[in-house]
Amino acid sequence: MRLNRSESYFKSSSWKGTWEKDGGMLVNQGIHFIDLLIWLMGEPKSVYGELLRVSTEKEIEDIATGIITYQNGAKGLIEANTITKPNNIGYSLALFGSKGTICIGGKGFNQVKHCYVEGNHKVKNELTKLSHQTDEQHAMYEDFIQAIVRDQTNLVNPSEGKKALEAIFALYESHIENMSIPLPLESFSTEEMSKKVKGKEKDDD
Known part of the structure; x- marks a missing residue:
């Protein structure tokens, strides 16, 4: 993920760029791609990651890199930033x-x-045809409605969403602890990240 988020973007709302209310760049902008990595590759076993904050106008990370190790032995590499120019x-x-x-x-x-x-x-032809479809949000809403009407579990359920969030939280924890973090996590809160990151930055200096 290579995006640009300017200083004006973060200054436009008080919640943006804060650990407490924003939750971090990966939580805000990157979670869909972490979700895809898990959806396609299987159950994560552990996560190692590092963060870098370039802009002092906010608390959260500008750059995130990570390695997901899956239960099946596969590896997933994460590279994300919001400082692309x-x-x-x-x-x-x-x-x-x-x-x-x-x-x-x-x-x-x-x-x-x-x-x-x-x-x-x-x-390749099948994927190319799919790439031209722009109604994926309609399909998700339709799936959600049918799950309610038929009283069944919809395609994207809370347990699947939790996996992506947990992987991101493990990456954040890994950055603080300088070690690979096994999954599942016992507990984690982005509200505590501000203090932890400041402490780590001070130690690194």
Whole structure:
């Protein structure tokens, strides 16, 4: 994730850029891509991460890097920032497996940059067709409505959402503790991050 969030963006509202109310750059801007990494790759086992704050106009991180280790042995790499100049470059997601590679990106996250799956030559055309669809929010609302009408669990349930949030919190905790953090977490609060980050920055100096 390579975005631009200017100082005026953070100054436009008192909650922006604060650990207590914003929750951090990954929570605010990056959670959908962490969610995708987990949705596609499986259950996370542990997370290691580091943060960097460049702008002093806010409390939260400008840059986040991380490594997710999954229960199946796979690795997920996180690279996110909000200091890309002069404007957003956009988003990208790349999957590298034993039988193929898929890379999706672009400012609207709707461009198939590379696609190869062993034994499936049609997958690139299928992905390209899907990339032109812009009604994903409609589909999510429809799924939610049907879950209520039919009294069933919807596709995206709270336990799935919790996994992404927990992975981000583990990355934040890893930055403070300088170690890989096993999942699941027992407890974590972004409200405590302001004091912890300031303490770490002072120690690093």
